[in-house]
Amino acid sequence: MAKxxxxxxxxxxxxKELSGVGLTDAKKALxxxxxxxxxxxxxxxxxxxxxxxxxxxxxxREGLIDAYIHDGRLGAxxxxxxxxxxxxxxxxxxxxxxxxxxxxxSMNPLYVSEDDIPEADRKAKMKExxxxxxxPDNMKEKILEGQIKKAFSDKVLMNQPYILDDTKTVxxxxxxxxxxxxxNITVRQFKRIELGVxx
Numbered sequence: 001m002a003k004x005x006x007x008x009x010x011x012x013x014x015x016k017e018l019s020g021v022g023l024t025d026a027k028k029a030l031x032x033x034x035x036x037x038x039x040x041x042x043x044x045x046x047x048x049x050x051x052x053x054x055x056x057x058x059x060x061r062e063g064l065i066d067a068y069i070h071d072g073r074l075g076a077x078x079x080x081x082x083x084x085x086x087x088x089x090x091x092x093x094x095x096x097x098x099x100x101x102x103x104x105x106s107m108n109p110l111y112v113s114e115d116d117i118p119e120a121d122r123k124a125k126m127k128e129x130x131x132x133x134x135x136p137d138n139m140k141e142k143i144l145e146g147q148i149k150k151a152f153s154d155k156v157l158m159n160q161p162y163i164l165d166d167t168k169t170v171x172x173x174x175x176x177x178x179x180x181x182x183x184n185i186t187v188r189q190f191k192r193i194e195l196g197v198x199x
Contacts, residue, residue, distance in 0.1 A: 068101035076104035109157035
């Protein structure tokens with residue numbers, strides 16, 4: 001067990017900032033991790049993300065609309081929601097909304113989540129995959145489900161690798177923000193516009 005004087009207040013503050021937990025919890029995590037900062041951070045993030053999952057059911061009626069324009073030729077506008085106007089006005093939330101707009105401009109998703117994929121598009125893709133299926137029949141359903149998920153993954157905002165840290169998805173990035181703010185956060189809609197390109 002690490003002695004308390006081996007754990008600095010700077011470490012505790014840094015852990016609090018990165019994981020969204022209180023100072024007491026941050027100190028406790030560092031003590032439990034025997035002063036190993038990375039281990040403590042991983043433990044706190046898991047705890048925070050578990051809480052974030054529970055917050056995912058709460059209504060989001062506040063938020064803001066943000067836009068990102070690149071070189072006057074490409075732009076995106078997004079609506080990102082949270083639970084209170086207090087959180088919506090924070091610099092952290094404004095930054096998050098702007099980063100989501102950058103993601104949309106850069107990665108050109110078509111849907112917010114898998115639930116937004118129209119059934120007709122899903123069925124058409126499934127028909128195409130079934131026609132080209134060459135695997136064992138007893139695994140067909142499972143393999144096709146995996147293939148269809150993969151086919152749409154780069155078009156679903158939540159499934160895309162986050163452009164500023166590709167070790168996580170956009171969904172994981174948002175869940176980390178949920179853990180830090182203590183509020184549910186959702187992306188309601190977005191629109192991407194490219195000069196000279198129409199849908």
